Amino acid sequence: xxxxxxxxxxxxxxxxxxxxxxxxxxxxxxxxxxxxxxxxxxxxxxxxxxxxxxxxxxxxxxxxxxxxxxxxxxxxxxxxxxxxxxxxxxxxxxxxxxxxxxxxxxxxxxxxxxxxxxxxxxxxxxxxxxxxxxxxxxxxxxxxxxxxxxxxxxxxxxxxxxxxxxxxxxxxxxxxxxxxxxxxxxxxxxxxxxxxxxxxxxxxxxxxxxxxxxxxxxxxxxxxxxxxxxxxxxxxxxxxxxxxxxxxxxxxxxxxxxxxxxxxxxxxxxxxxxxxxxxxxxxxxxxxxxxxxxxxxxxxxxxxxxxxx
Amino acid sequence: xxxxxxxxxxxxxxxxxxxxxxxxxxxxxxxxxxxxxxxxxxxxxxxxxxxxxxxxxxxxxxxxxxxxxxxxxxxxxxxxxxxxxxxxxxxxxxxxxxxxxxxxxxxxxxxxxxxxxxxxxxxxxxxxxxxxxxxxxxxxxxxxxxxxxxxxxxxxxxxxxxxxxxxxxxxxxxxxxxxxxxxxxxxxxxxxxxxxxxxxxxxxxxxxxxxxxxxxxxxxxxxxxxxxxxxxxxxxxxxxxxxxxxxxxxxxxxxxxxxxxxxxxxxxxxxxxxxxxxxxxxxxxxxxxxxxxxx
Numbered sequence: 001x002x003x004x005x006x007x008x009x010x011x012x013x014x015x016x017x018x019x020x021x022x023x024x025x026x027x028x029x030x031x032x033x034x035x036x037x038x039x040x041x042x043x044x045x046x047x048x049x050x051x052x053x054x055x056x057x058x059x060x061x062x063x064x065x066x067x068x069x070x071x072x073x074x075x076x077x078x079x080x081x082x083x084x085x086x087x088x089x090x091x092x093x094x095x096x097x098x099x100x101x102x103x104x105x106x107x108x109x110x111x112x113x114x115x116x117x118x119x120x121x122x123x124x125x126x127x128x129x130x131x132x133x134x135x136x137x138x139x140x141x142x143x144x145x146x147x148x149x150x151x152x153x154x155x156x157x158x159x160x161x162x163x164x165x166x167x168x169x170x171x172x173x174x175x176x177x178x179x180x181x182x183x184x185x186x187x188x189x190x191x192x193x194x195x196x197x198x199x200x201x202x203x204x205x206x207x208x209x210x211x212x213x214x215x216x217x218x219x220x221x222x223x224x225x226x227x228x229x230x231x232x233x234x235x236x237x238x239x240x241x242x243x244x245x246x247x248x249x250x251x252x253x254x255x256x257x258x259x260x261x262x263x264x265x266x267x268x269x270x271x272x273x274x275x276x277x278x279x280x281x282x283x284x285x286x287x288x289x290x291x292x293x294x295x296x297x298x299x300x301x302x303x304x305x306x307x308x309x
Numbered sequence: 310x311x312x313x314x315x316x317x318x319x320x321x322x323x324x325x326x327x328x329x330x331x332x333x334x335x336x337x338x339x340x341x342x343x344x345x346x347x348x349x350x351x352x353x354x355x356x357x358x359x360x361x362x363x364x365x366x367x368x369x370x371x372x373x374x375x376x377x378x379x380x381x382x383x384x385x386x387x388x389x390x391x392x393x394x395x396x397x398x399x400x401x402x403x404x405x406x407x408x409x410x411x412x413x414x415x416x417x418x419x420x421x422x423x424x425x426x427x428x429x430x431x432x433x434x435x436x437x438x439x440x441x442x443x444x445x446x447x448x449x450x451x452x453x454x455x456x457x458x459x460x461x462x463x464x465x466x467x468x469x470x471x472x473x474x475x476x477x478x479x480x481x482x483x484x485x486x487x488x489x490x491x492x493x494x495x496x497x498x499x500x501x502x503x504x505x506x507x508x509x510x511x512x513x514x515x516x517x518x519x520x521x522x523x524x525x526x527x528x529x530x531x532x533x534x535x536x537x538x539x540x541x542x543x544x545x546x547x548x549x550x551x552x553x554x555x556x557x558x559x560x561x562x563x564x565x566x567x568x569x570x571x572x573x574x575x576x577x578x579x580x581x582x583x584x585x586x587x588x589x590x591x592x593x594x595x596x597x598x599x600x601x602x603x604x
Contacts, residue, residue, distance in 0.1 A: 007418050009418075010414075013411050013414055013419070013492055014410025014411070014417070016496075017408065017411035017417060017420075017423050018411075019407060019408055019410030020409075020411070020412065020427070021423060023404065023408075024426055024427065024430045026436075026443075027459050027462070029426075030439075031435030031436070031443050032433065032439070033439070033441060033444070034435045034438065034442055037438065037439060063522055091571075093476065096335070098517075099328050099331050100332075101330050102325075103328055111336065112332040112335055112336050114587055114590060115339045115340055116335055117586065118340075118582075121517050121521075122521070122582065123522075123583045125523050125543045126383075126578060128543075129571070130343075130346060130575075132546065133342075133346065133349070133572075140345070140363070150389030150587070174338065174339075178335075178339070178487075184592055187412035205318070205320050206320055206321055243524075244524075252312070265437055265438070266438065266528065269438045270438075270441060277350075278437070279436055279438045279439065282438065286436075301595075
């Protein structure tokens with residue numbers, strides 16, 4: 001009876017799993033072989049078979065990318081925006097979750113919390129539109145600043161390259177803070193109330209209780225979420241918003257700060273049809289990403305003793 | 310020890326004040342931008358371009374919405390968006406559930422191998438160009454099905470699903486199997502109904518993703534009739550952004566401007582989400598937890 005291990009016995013369950021395997025084979029594994037394009041003199045006119053029959057060109061496209069005037073800027077933007085997001089967007093949901101947890105009025109708590117999730121469900125397309133209404137030269141904020149005399153000229157929030165990184169980080173926080181606070185809130189709720197009571201009897205102040213009970217209580221969750229964020233560092237961390245922001249909030253005026261490797265791949269590859277070159281660029285991003293993940297992991301192990309692998 | 314321990318100190322009051330101020334600020338900063346778009350979309354476009362509207366419409370009108378719902382281009386986009394959301398969500402949820410259910414069995418043969426494949430696919434990919442070439446080869450470029458088929462199986466959700474299904478007691482399945490039910494019947498009749506919170510979370514995540522998605526429409530579709538709402542909005546915004554002052558631009562058609570219609574379109578995109586998500590809240594709060602806390 002306990003012959004559950006045989007493939008035939010498990011056939012229906014195997015079919016469920018195999019549906020997934022076939023899907024992944026077609027849409028994930030096969031494209032992985034496409035990266036040979038990066039080393040070949042491939043053109044879209046050659047069709048699919050051209051990927052294999054076209055001439056090998058070695059590192060030609062990599063050299064071209066490294067030598068291109070865009071290279072330094074693209075790497076700077078990709079790495080810069082990602083690290084900024086890791087530093088600033090990561091801790092804010094934790095602080096917000098603690099704030100929410102300290103609210104004693106249940107209705108207030110519920111209302112603020114529910115509202116804070118909303119932007120998570122809204123696409124960057126819409127947020128770009130809202131940003132235009134608020135931040136353009138004639139938008140609400142600039143009108144306010146100019147009318148009250150706080151600034152003489154409108155601030156180019158959407159056009160000034162110097163402000164793009166800040167704009168990207170702040171809009172990301174606005175959009176995702178409430179959402180990622182859910183995880184931390186749940187972790188806080190899981191902390192035993194006895195600890196708080198005991199601390200209160202021992203005379204610990206509220207801040208001390210937050211510092212000595214709440215924060216250590218969510219340590220594990222924090223590490224797990226950090227792992228998630230690091231795993232998608234160049235995608236934009238937790239929210240994975242780098243590409244959307246670059247594409248939807250970037251424009252010709254702030255391009256020097258907003259264009260990242262991902263959006264460059266799209267622009268050169270799909271708009272200009274330079275498939276082989278764009279594939280090579282994509283590989284460079286994956287390699288930088290791997291290096292960063294491994295080095296941050298090593299640093300984390302040294303400092304906190306906790307690492308991903 | 311029944312002594313009242315909750316005596317309020319000055320520190321308590323200060324912290325409370327700070328907390329409620331932060332709460333109020335978050336509430337305002339989250340709600341107001343959407344409210345602002347709403348009142349602008351309910352105001353005459355030509356009048357709105359003069360500025361100065363902050364809390365209530367000055368010249369109330371529904372013209373922007375009438376214009377929107379009479380424009381063939383927008384109507385087509387709404388239909389496409391609704392269609393892809395409904396079909397894509399049903400298909401995507403079904404595939405994700407069935408695959409993660411299958412993989413959740415500890416004693417499934419070759420399970421280690423399957424899981425390795427899933428993890429590899431989660432972290433590595435060929436990049437956009439090989440993917441595009443593949444879609445072209447499969448004749449999915451410029452087809453409605455590009456919205457539904459290629460992205461249906463999300464590896465992250467599969468992982469979440471596996472840890473969820475593991476929490477279900479195996480005796481439920483076993484007794485049904487002994488009673489003569491097939492695996493598929495068990496899945497459909499027993500597993501899915503008791504997994505309601507998880508299924509609801511999946512539907513919400515996949516559905517919102519479908520509704521909001523713009524890049525597939527931008528890069529994989531050339532036929533104007535297959536464009537989605539999100540894509541058209543993006544296109545319209547890029548046009549308005551090009552002119553120096555967004556608020557002023559637009560060809561005037563009676564009292565509506567292209568911008569005011571665009572604002573109406575934004576509200577049409579946002580409102581379904583605003584109305585739906587609070588009701589699914591209790592589900593996704595538990596759903597997101599399953600995914601992140603377990604392994």
